[in-house]
Amino acid sequence: MYGELAQSVMTSSFPSPLFQQVTIVGVGLLGGSLGLVLKEQGLAKTVVGIGRNPGNLKLAVEMGAIDAFSSDPREVVAESDCVMLATPVDTYVSHIKHWGSCLRPNTIVSDVGSVKGALVLEMESQLPSSVHFVGAHPIAGKEKSGVAYAESKLFRGARCIVTPTSRTDSGALNTICDLWEAAGSVVISMDPHDHDWVLGAVSHLPHVAAFSLIHTLKDLEESRTVDSLDLLSFSGGGLRDTTRIAASSPEMWRDICLANRGNLLQMIDRYIGYLQKFQEILEQEDAPKLYQLLEESKVIRERLQ
Amino acid sequence: MYGELAQSVMTSSFPSPLFQQVTIVGVGLLGGSLGLVLKEQGLAKTVVGIGRNPGNLKLAVEMGAIDAFSSDPREVVAESDCVMLATPVDTYVSHIKHWGSCLRPNTIVSDVGSVKGALVLEMESQLPSSVHFVGAHPIAGKEKSGVAYAESKLFRGARCIVTPTSRTDSGALNTICDLWEAAGSVVISMDPHDHDWVLGAVSHLPHVAAFSLIHTLKDLEESRTVDSLDLLSFSGGGLRDTTRIAASSPEMWRDICLANRGNLLQMIDRYIGYLQKFQEILEQEDAPKLYQLLEESKVIRERLQ
Numbered sequence: 001m002y003g004e005l006a007q008s009v010m011t012s013s014f015p016s017p018l019f020q021q022v023t024i025v026g027v028g029l030l031g032g033s034l035g036l037v038l039k040e041q042g043l044a045k046t047v048v049g050i051g052r053n054p055g056n057l058k059l060a061v062e063m064g065a066i067d068a069f070s071s072d073p074r075e076v077v078a079e080s081d082c083v084m085l086a087t088p089v090d091t092y093v094s095h096i097k098h099w100g101s102c103l104r105p106n107t108i109v110s111d112v113g114s115v116k117g118a119l120v121l122e123m124e125s126q127l128p129s130s131v132h133f134v135g136a137h138p139i140a141g142k143e144k145s146g147v148a149y150a151e152s153k154l155f156r157g158a159r160c161i162v163t164p165t166s167r168t169d170s171g172a173l174n175t176i177c178d179l180w181e182a183a184g185s186v187v188i189s190m191d192p193h194d195h196d197w198v199l200g201a202v203s204h205l206p207h208v209a210a211f212s213l214i215h216t217l218k219d220l221e222e223s224r225t226v227d228s229l230d231l232l233s234f235s236g237g238g239l240r241d242t243t244r245i246a247a248s249s250p251e252m253w254r255d256i257c258l259a260n261r262g263n264l265l266q267m268i269d270r271y272i273g274y275l276q277k278f279q280e281i282l283e284q285e286d287a288p289k290l291y292q293l294l295e296e297s298k299v300i301r302e303r304l305q
Numbered sequence: 306m307y308g309e310l311a312q313s314v315m316t317s318s319f320p321s322p323l324f325q326q327v328t329i330v331g332v333g334l335l336g337g338s339l340g341l342v343l344k345e346q347g348l349a350k351t352v353v354g355i356g357r358n359p360g361n362l363k364l365a366v367e368m369g370a371i372d373a374f375s376s377d378p379r380e381v382v383a384e385s386d387c388v389m390l391a392t393p394v395d396t397y398v399s400h401i402k403h404w405g406s407c408l409r410p411n412t413i414v415s416d417v418g419s420v421k422g423a424l425v426l427e428m429e430s431q432l433p434s435s436v437h438f439v440g441a442h443p444i445a446g447k448e449k450s451g452v453a454y455a456e457s458k459l460f461r462g463a464r465c466i467v468t469p470t471s472r473t474d475s476g477a478l479n480t481i482c483d484l485w486e487a488a489g490s491v492v493i494s495m496d497p498h499d500h501d502w503v504l505g506a507v508s509h510l511p512h513v514a515a516f517s518l519i520h521t522l523k524d525l526e527e528s529r530t531v532d533s534l535d536l537l538s539f540s541g542g543g544l545r546d547t548t549r550i551a552a553s554s555p556e557m558w559r560d561i562c563l564a565n566r567g568n569l570l571q572m573i574d575r576y577i578g579y580l581q582k583f584q585e586i587l588e589q590e591d592a593p594k595l596y597q598l599l600e601e602s603k604v605i606r607e608r609l610q
Contacts (some may be wrong), residue, residue, distance in 0.1 A: 139541045184410040193501040201525045202540040204549040206518060211602045212579040213514050218605050219575060220506045232608055234464060237442045241546040242511040247606040250599035254592055261587040268584050270524060272577050279573050282566040287559060294555035295484055297368060297516045300523050301552040303537055304545055 009230040018179060021042040025073065025095055027060045029053050029142060030112045035065030037183045040152050048076050052289040059071060060147045064137030078102040083176075085111035089119060090255035096126045105130035108172045114199060114252075116163045116192035124167050132172035135163035135192060137199070138185055145249040149299055156184030161199075163192040200263035204256060210246040211253075247305030323484060328385040329371030330378065330400055330525075332356050332365045335417045337455030340370030342488045345457050353381050365452045373431060380471040381483060383407040387480075390416035393559035394424060401431045410435035413477045417443055419491040419504060419557075420564040421468045421497035429472050437477035440468035440497060442504070443490055450554040461489030464502075505568035513573060515551040 022038055024031045027049040038044040047068035049057050050073045055071035070076045077083050077099045085092055090113065103109070109131055113119070120135040127133055140158040142149055160180040164173050177187045190198070217239075221231035232239075258263060281290050327343055329336045332354040343349040354371035355378045356362050362374035370603070375381045382388050382404045390397055397416065413438055418424070432438055445463040447454055465470040465485040469478050482492045495503070522544075526536035537544075562569060586595050 030340065049496055068407060098480070098485070115493055124562055139539065141541065159542070186553055198534070198536060198539050201522055201536055202544050205521070206544045208580070208583055209514055209518050210547055211599060213511060214602045214605050215579045216510070216572070216576045217506055217599070229503070231503060234444065234503050235609060236446065236463070238550040239507050239511045241549050242515055243606050243609065244546050245543040246602045249602055250596050253599050254596045257587060257595060258590060258592060261590070265584055265587055267525065268580050271521045274520045275513070275573050275577055278517055279570055282562060282570055285563060287563060290562060291555050291559045294516060294521070294558050297519045297551045298438060298555055302521050303550050304540060304548065
């Protein structure tokens with residue numbers, strides 16, 4: 001009883017449903033979580049999944065993230081009013097080449113990818129002009145990948161950046177904003193290139209820092225082959241937290257790093273610069289300067305609480 | 306009733322109490338947590354705190370971490386059979402110079418500091434030869450400092466490294482091992498210099514990585530003064546975790562970094578080397594190599610779970 005009432009309240013501000021049929025291409029952590037939101041809130045009459053792994057798609061049906069799945073995306077997208085890309089960003093163009101021509105006029109194509117920039121312009125040029133592309137990036141995730149970890153609350157309280165361009169249809173943009181607000185996210189609009197700069201700083205660079213730190217520790221461990229020390233067994237909570245994201249999906253992060261490499265290369269330079277500054281302070285045993293640096297770190301970090 | 310029973314079972318394997326009077330020098334997060342362990346488990350008849358801040362010491366009494374406090378350490382340590390140093394490592398020698406000569410023969414002096422190496426040898430040479438020094442380092446902590454965050458369970462399940470030398474008294478070493486086992490820690494013995502190398506890798510380097518990352522982000526934010534973007538507001542859980550330890554005590558970490566700077570300088574070099582390798586792969590757009598690096602990261606990181 002209470003469950004039904006809550007649901008009707010939550011969806012009352014949207015035309016119900018928002019979509020007739022949504023196709024989710026790539027039913028992993030994000031795609032699966034989005035499917036759960038669409039189904040639980042009645043935002044789509046039907047949700048169909050497209051993916052490579054039938055076992056994974058069956059699990060998604062059992063979890064209630066999708067109603068059905070298909071191995072023929074061309075047929076499914078032709079019957080959908082919304083197609084959501086939730087695969088690694090590197091695959092978008094090949095997907096569009098495969099089934100873009102089958103889309104009906106006014107279909108909304110959107111995504112959940114961590115890179116925008118040039119990719120958004122590429123998508124706009126690859127899709128038929130009668131189709132509306134809206135780039136979107138919910139800043140949510142876990143270091144675990146796969147639909148098994150999907151949950152409808154994943155996007156709650158998170159920021160979702162939409163990246164309209166001069167070509168974006170305003171109706172389609174509003175619909176995608178409604179969708180992410182219904183998922184519990186705070187929607188923010190940003191230029192696609194600004195998005196990549198911001199995410200390069202707050203997400204991609206920290207990932208590179210964590211990947212590199214883990215490799216450095218492994219390397220240090222191997223440098224002491226004599227006493228075959230299990231170095232990582234001595235870690236406390238600090239190392240565990242600092243490197244948690246180093247266990248993120250290699251496929252997804254390969255694509256993100258390559259797609260945003262322009263920003264990343266510059267940001268890694270800047271990061272190395274700070275590490276070298278740290279070394280300089282240590283070499284000079286400059287205690288007051290070191291204290292100041294650490295005090296500033298604390299103040300800046302506490303803004304993130 | 307149950308509480309009393311549980312306590313008597315937990316302390317039954319030790320001579321009860323282990324100490325007549327323990328003096329804790331520096332009643333912060335670690336010193337306060339140790340006081341709670343000593344009191345809750347009846348390991349010490351009396352626990353006295355020494356510190357600079359009377360308000361802090363009063364709070365420690367209210368929390369049950371110490372029975373009393375004093376502004377005259379020389380008098381208090383003369384009546385103690387154990388003195389625990391829980392101040393920043395840089396202060397140890399000046400403490401010993403102040404009250405070392407007042408210690409009774411066979412008193413155990415120990416610590417909870419994150420740096421050992423040369424400091425252990427320095428302590429041994431500064432203390433009267435009739436006093437037993439045992440270096441110890443419980444690998445536990447939080448990014449929060451101060452006795453207000455102290456809790457007796459802080460050390461449970463953590464590793465505690467003891468660092469005996471050829472001069473260490475075996476009875477005193479056993480007593481300190483008993484203490485940390487009673488606190489719920491797994492005690493491991495290690496050469497003081499090996500300790501610093503291990504902790505340099507698993508704790509000090511990750512801290513430097515986090516401090517530098519936070520400064521880099523602040524720097525990037527300030528580089529875009531035109532649109533005064535609140536860059537850090539776009540962070541997800543990844544950045545929050547990666548930089549959590551950047552809010553650690555500046556005073557404590559200044560001393561740790563300086564005391565272990567030899568290891569740290571080399572380890573930062575190695576870390577910069579990996580970041581540059583990452584840049585090289587991005588510059589060459591070497592997708593298979595990047596995938597391999599990220600896949601390895603994931604495998605190594607999953608050993609930490």
